[in-house]
Amino acid sequence: MSYPIVLASAEAAEGPLVLAAVLLSLVVTYLASKIGGEICARINLPSVLGELVFGVLVGVSALHLVMLPADGITGSDSMLLKLLNQSTPMASETLNSVFRSQGEVISVLSELGVIILLFEIGLESQLKELLRVGPQAAVVACVGVAAPFIAGTAGLIAIFHVATVPAIFAGAALTATSIGITARVLAELNRLSSSEGQIIIGAAVLDDVLGIIVLAIVASLAKTGEVELSKVAILIVSAGVFLVGAIVLGRWLSPLLMKLVSEMRTRGQVLITALIFAFLLSYVANVIQLEAILGAFAAGLILAETERQEELIEQIKPIADMLVPIFFITVGARTDVSVLNPFNPANREGLIISAFLIVVAILGKVITGWTVFGKEKLNRLAIGVGMIPRGEVGLVFASVGTASGVLSDALNAAIVVMVILTTFLAPPLLRLVFQNPNEVAAGLPSPVGLAAGGGAELSLLDGQAVEAEPAKKPEEV
Template sequence: MSFLTLSQTASAVLAETPKAEYGSFVLTSVLMTLVIIYAMSKLGGELSKRLNLPPVLGELVGGVVVGVSALHLLVFPEAGATAADSLLMTVLQWLGNLDAAAVTHIFQSQSEVVSVLAELGVIVLLFEIGLESDLRELTKVGSQAAVVAIVGVTLPFALGAVGLIALFHVPTIPAIFAGAALTATSIGITSKVLSELGHLKSTEGQIIVGAAVIDDVLGIIVLAVVASLAKTGEVDLLNVVYLIASASGFLLGAILLGKFFNQSFEVITEKLQTRGALLIPAFAFALAMAFLANIIHLEAILGAFAAGLVLDETDKRKELDQQIMPIADILVPIFFVTVGAKADLGVLNPAIAENREGLIIASFLIVVAIIGKIVTGWAVFGKPGVNRLAIGIGMIPRGEVGLVFAGIGSASGVLSKPLEAAIIVMVILTTFLAPPMLQWALKDQATDAVVELSVGD
């Protein structure tokens, strides 16, 4: 039987599949998507490594190649894409002889599955980062991290909002929203680069991670404020107070939890005799903490990070760290590739007239975004010899957090098209510039850090 005959027979059989059985096509599309994601993550990561750049940058670029900016193999409806925009869906429609309604259903379901897997990826990443961090060392730099985070939120916000109003005559509420987008820091991207450089446990690494966690909490509060402004023109003070209290209580509670939870955890794992006796309880604990954070309107990644910090204090931390790595290797690339895939580089094209105003505003936002975070390194006190430039650069990437701000602003109708494009450009460039800049800033220290870690282990 020829390939053409086999294809025609398969298409005829698939065409008779009732709509209730679209689940098999959803699975097929998800499997095809994962193959593409893993191929691009490894290809991009390996090329980036050979160019002496952080592998995570290659994964982001790989996502751009297969995403909305190039091949359209991985696109998402929340970014405005439809099934017709997805080359993958076009191929599936041809293979299955599906109608437009069926393809739309499959596209939406597939996108939801991949997005959930990406969320699980960043949860696993932050759990792993928590395990690799040292709670005692993190506590020592807590005050410095808090100052860095506060400066890193207030300075870009003030410069961005005031600058947009004064220089570009942007209305107050859109300017405030854009300023809020400048406050974000992607802890996932920065922590991944620090981990790859073997610099996560250094003073600089601990300050950056601690500041990024606090920055994330502050970002959620800022987002709640600007979202209230966008909807009603007023700030819901009760909601803001609730967020501050719940965030503080959650993080402090997680730290205190570790003092008595660790012994119970070790007793439980020692009594279990089946496969996964250590990994499954630990992973379940991380997911439970992520759930608790999410349910009180915090980021799930904060819960996962707190779970990692708690379990870092157990005697089984090194063994658990080794066991979580394969899970991270499978899920984390999905997150980084999808971040790259959602980055629409089309907004960078000056040949399109409607992009030009956005690019001018974006130039201003990029300068504020970089300077507003770099100066945070000089807010560190009581730490002579610390690499202040590296700390500031580590706070630069906006990543998925910045895209969330842009998405909410767009959905609320607050942002004009040029201002929305400017925010997206700022997010894209800070996300892609930060990894090589951080590697450069830590170049002389990275080798020493790896040696110290090796000796310590």
């Protein structure tokens, strides 16, 4: 028998095993997201925090159920693969091959989840409001990148005597903002349409673009010892052209798109057409080395201007409910909290450095709220807190730095600890700073809380109280 035939038959045999592994992973993922989200919702915390925490529990740090391929992790480390191996014995090579394939599928579903999340956020945002707060958002983004980068790099060099290139890389990791986590919390708090929410989202989008540029610069510095200005210039120009061009061209084409949809007679014509548009812009953004989520967000903003906005929001919610939890569970599952163990001597240097990085990471973003100009009635603290979470974006910086050999074990651990704590602290802090002290003191319902019973909630937009719809009872949801 020839080798190609043997390989083909082996791959065919692995197919059902990969599907079984993916299905088991999804069962665990959905259970973890629901249990974690429900617990946090019942104690008045954002459900995304529960998803992150339970992601850690089922991931590499605890139960080893949702495991994704990484350095030193093999199929034999996954409890789900061990369970599958009990029912269908596999050779070691087959086990690892199934593990890698399963991990790739879950990773793709996770990426689709954050793309759908940003598309939904774009649909629920207002382009006019974003453009109105654009200058303020730009200032917040620039300060939020520059302040932690300069303070972190200078502090590491001056206080901890870290070499220049590793210090620059660690400082760059402080610049990131996880728009996915912030946007999810703002949506839960019904603050997306507020001035603060629009400034945070606008700044987070720009932060993503700036973060990509910073990463390109420091990665080039790590590899060659010098910065390739041509690549940086291309990134800056392509980012600007894409964001502006996509919105301008999209607003011109969207009426034609909606007219075409209205003439269709097949089921799901609005949703499928919108997803085609969102995925197309995500693809273009990815091809020009930007984040795919920027394309999805731009698509949502454009389609939010059409008469089908409300219909689209309702139709995209079930898809978001299916895919978005995978993203947050995998963020938690990838997080190795063993670096937080102070009893391990190898962690102590990293923990000391991480304490400094955490202070810089929080203060460097919180101060951005006070850089907003031209607005009086504004929760500036909420804007700063909304920029705190680093999430998966910060972990990308750490992984690139480690792969390039620039970061020492201690410095890499310090960055990971900083990412973990800022990611987990931001959701409850954001809920806390959005609360109105006068209403809480008076015993009135919190404007950001999920009502435990009936009654109207108050939503503060631009400092004015607006009565919202009564909260639905659990059986009505």
